[in-house]
Amino acid sequence: MAQSNSKKLDAITSMDEDFAKWYTDIVKKAELIEYSSVKGCMVIRPYGYAIWENIQNIMNTMFKETGHENVYMPMFIPESLLQKEKDHVEGFAPEVAWVTHGGSEKLEERLCVRPTSETLFCEHYKNIVHSYRDLPKLYNQWCSVVRWEKTTRPFLRSREFLWQEGHTIHATAQDAIEETERMLNVYALFCEKYLAMPVIKGMKTESDKFAGAVSTYCIEALMHDGKALQAGTSHYFGDGFAKAFEIEFADKDNKLKNPHQTSWGVSTRLIGGIIMTHGDNNGLVLPPAVAPTQVVIIPIAQHKEGVLEKANEIYEALKVLGVRVKVDDRNEFSPGWKFSEYEMKGVPVRIEIGPKDIENNQCVIATRYNGEKQFVSLDDMLDTVKDLLENKIPQGMFDKALENREKHTYYCESFDEINKALEENGDGFVRAPWCGSEECEDKVKEATGISSRCIPFMQDKMARKCVCCGKDTDKVIYWGKAY
């Protein structure tokens, strides 16, 4: 295995040297995306898209298990429709793309390319919801949306991105609030179980909630560089949209009422989250559940008798188990070059098999996230790989990410403590008492450069004083710099 140290020549920028460059190096060199000539829009390449497909498949199952159905709405919204809900249009109009011409003709009314589809769903619900028997409608849509951002970064903020948007409508406020919470929990479970990404569940402050929502719930994750990533949101709308769009239903008591609505979404941004939660200086590190290739088998001295046969035997055995596995038997690259290649691409497990291994009825199993290598008897290979993919690796990745988050979560009781913590330990989550006023929220932002992330559901209910105004409060909030 002498070749195992011959790294690829074009190593990526180190994370500590330039985090932003490290990030874009990974998205390019792991072949997740390629830039296009449309500013802020990206080509999602097969390897990147396969990660998204795996995310979609798992989530789709979770959505269907919770009773949701997929639909497809038009991608265009007439300007007059967008304007029906006042807060909503104020939030979105400044950042939409406008279609003004169809062929050579000027349109009578401009159409925006959907930045989100609340207005379209409302128009549809008005057509199909008339009685309590029609409720709830639990709809979801997978599509792309457009927001005309000034500054863009692959996966994190782009002018077009892929996402899912759930839109549900219920007879009562309670049903809608339960749905809002249910879907936030689905998101949190998905992130923690399948992406090995610990998240804080909480609520956005008034100033930070979705345009048109009564309340916005969110999950927040901490990235390697100490910045926060909003990984998913779930909004409770009350009956505000229903009133604006005149959606009414005859309830059991025969009275006409406005139904209550929710919406919730996650996007390809999650892929950015995976990169910045798990990646390292050798490249991407993928959680097994969404890795396009879970195991790569690399034959050593593959020209020697029996090596390729044994590699293919292992391949077949893993494939039967449902593992996404490949053998790389290319002649033109050394094993060491291949090691680097699959490290860059974040393949969770590498199996090396050479003549000596075969002699000893063993193979080498290397784990991407922690770099560990072990000799494993070929008799135990299947059990070992299965246990790694299903338990050890996701758990290990989650623990590592959680440890990093804990290390960069600062419990502060004053401005001084906040500034000191950030200065000494770098960016991170600041968990601090807050009186709940927008004024204090603004002042913290001014004084420290960090902004509110969320009011966590997990509160400790201790009597303390707001870091800003000093008023008594038992409420804590997370602050941080955000992507």
Next chain:
Amino acid sequence: MAQSNSKKLDAITSMDEDFAKWYTDIVKKAELIEYSSVKGCMVIRPYGYAIWENIQNIMNTMFKETGHENVYMPMFIPESLLQKEKDHVEGFAPEVAWVTHGGSEKLEERLCVRPTSETLFCEHYKNIVHSYRDLPKLYNQWCSVVRWEKTTRPFLRSREFLWQEGHTIHATAQDAIEETERMLNVYALFCEKYLAMPVIKGMKTESDKFAGAVSTYCIEALMHDGKALQAGTSHYFGDGFAKAFEIEFADKDNKLKNPHQTSWGVSTRLIGGIIMTHGDNNGLVLPPAVAPTQVVIIPIAQHKEGVLEKANEIYEALKVLGVRVKVDDRNEFSPGWKFSEYEMKGVPVRIEIGPKDIENNQCVIATRYNGEKQFVSLDDMLDTVKDLLENKIPQGMFDKALENREKHTYYCESFDEINKALEENGDGFVRAPWCGSEECEDKVKEATGISSRCIPFMQDKMARKCVCCGKDTDKVIYWGKAY
């Protein structure tokens, strides 16, 4: 079962009375689509979208088995990029939607919403294809596209529609031509095996090919009303796009060459094809492979002891087999009402189970496409249903559709024969000798109102005379009215 004749009050328009209205009645009443306030764009409702998801799942497997990978390109194309290939821009520019503003700012260059993505794929291939080792790239994309049509109809012609577009690039012309043919065969196999829709495989005439293509292959199906539906196309581009976009690769002989390209697509139009191939005056008739619900179980006298239990037992047994099955145990509707409901929705198999059936250890199995009902011993129920879904129904539906097509395919040798056949038997395919000239093609259209559909791969190579000019030819072509 006295209630079985109590049809729903709002029956659909009869096919013979008004075919177009029959069609729109079905798309609305089977809850496939709903109109939106954006002209020519539709809401695809859960039942309609589930059909599309089933189509996607089967096709995706077929695409992956033939080595293709999914990617995602931006939805916008800068005007200058669209203009790079002359024929292509001429074909598409008149029918694209133009984005001119982002937020409140006017864009420096207009962007069109993709009507198809050849230009984007070419731009990407120019970036990633440099050597023969990089070839072929076999990419596919699932997305929505926009074409600013004047006249629109749900699924058949809408301003936005969902589709897949394959885009591949190869080292040699031969490889690209083989790919073009391979994917046409995949489409034909899909339509015939999974949609039970017989298709003619052939080639478009010069005047009818895709903008920018060297040749366009297609599959054509005949609808109930005798009109033809182009159900899928596969294009061979030669190296025209590669030259226009300056895509070059170093071949094995170290010479720089232009690669050869293809593209191929099918869309939600297939759902329109299903409706008009199999539907009847009771509503939709779905092929089992893509039916969201394959079997519906309707308990008769469900308040009687043991009926619901037995219905649920059947449900569980079918579910374990992987059948998409549901029990409709709603109290507020009679069995007869439910029969009509699921006939409208085209559910392939209905199982009725009542107290007398249970006494006799049997159930009634009704088959949607031919209306047949049979008593089946509960011991044979699983085998019977499985055989119906996998063999008898798809085969029966295919045979019925083929019979209809044969009945409406007219073999003609002269203008007179064409006009007579159409007058006596109604619209249909006209299979007739053609010399191959565009002039004759135009004259046939003028004289008979039908246009060329395709030059079929299956030729009989008999010596005959062109129906128009009378020149000797051994070539036949299909003519017809097209959707």
